[in-house]
Amino acid sequence: MKIISVSRLTLLLFTILGVTTSVNSTAGECKILPKVLSAYYDFNQQKSNNSEGNKIQILAAKQTQSFELHRYNNRVLQRDINQGVNDIWSHKGNRLSLNRAFEQYQHTIEYQSNELRYQPKWQDIFQLVATPDLDKMQLVEQKNSGCQLEQHYFHKTKTSEYQLVWLPNLQLVKFFELKSPTLTRQWSLTNYQGSVEQIAVLFAEYSRYQSTDYADVGDNESTPFLAAMINQGFSASQNTRALHTHHEAH
Template sequence: MKKLLLSSLLLSATSFGAFACNDEEITETCFSANYSITKNDHGHPHTQQVEFGRYQQHAIKTVLNDDPNTNVIEHWLVRQADRPEMFRHFTEANRSIHYSFSDLGALQARKTWQQVTEMLPSQWLETLTKSTESEFEGFKVNQYQGEIGEYHIELSWIPAINQPASVVIIQGKHRTEMHMTQLNNAKRYTALLSEWDSYYSVDYADIGDMENDPFISKIINQGFIEHTHH
């Protein structure tokens, strides 16, 4: 299918009514958070900015670049219980690639809904030891620390949205730090979902028949999608 009706997916997932977010509230299923992630390997740090949020049955993760038009957007949604689908949106080209649940299985990239709706696994809380409490943006934050396998973890968790406020992960000379820098409501996603709905969308299964499309060729060469024939 060369033009997937994204609107049917969006409307079935949110209805923009019964399942719409309250623009003024921050909840587990309606929020937008910005994170700064720094990986330090043997004294060589690399920092990346990421936005992660929920709009009910949508989970959206965006790697933020200096040029917003080149941001890498992964947009997950669920229409059937624990069968997430994914879109990759390319703002600069106003194009999207749709990965069905079956496509993701063929690519060995299938995830559970819990996996795509958490920046870090909430199951870590069962292993780590809770210590003190603090606050971030008016929300209670629980502090945890301990060992998971060969990793030392120091984790701050916001139970109201079931997401991390910060984490430090240490393994030998490898250190990863992630800090939430902003926490907002999900209002901005209403406009973004509408914008993405206007994009020309292609099913991943059809890419093998579109080798002459300059956009498809470009994103294959850039490594955004795998080149396979179906």
């Protein structure tokens, strides 16, 4: 695998990154609270097939998806725009709970901590993208200030390369790339805003959905949405990992 030099890596990141923001901050100051903000991402994934015989790399079509991250203190909403399935996570007393919201049916299913087969780390939920720990990566560059303060990181293993641009004052991923010989994944922040009013309204919208405890799904076959979930094997699968799988970096 071709190794990118630190200088070329820095130049590349400076060139490809461009983010518009809804809130302007004065130099050296960030007025957005990391615990109350909305962030919008494009996720691109491209597979490749390297032929050892003739060194030809065959690239599959790039797939692009859109995701949203909304933080409201101890709650985080992760929206999968393509699927219309959204996860609302709560973190209280070191315990996670999940409300999975299905927009088509205006219905949520509530999971308690002991009902979650897969429990991601709160930090991965909080930043949407599961990245390597910062202390395991090489800090290449730091620039700007305030909300726009950026830290550029690089990490290489035997099988993968990682590039990360981190916004420490927002606790937010600006750009993240995971590259292996067969797969490239990229997360790009396209916008963010910190309006408390807008975020509160969004969470209130989902609170109006009809809700069912996971444990009671099997007893509500008369509800069309729940009957459809039962027929699809939803009740037995406890498939709480489906949405977050797209966010994993490793």
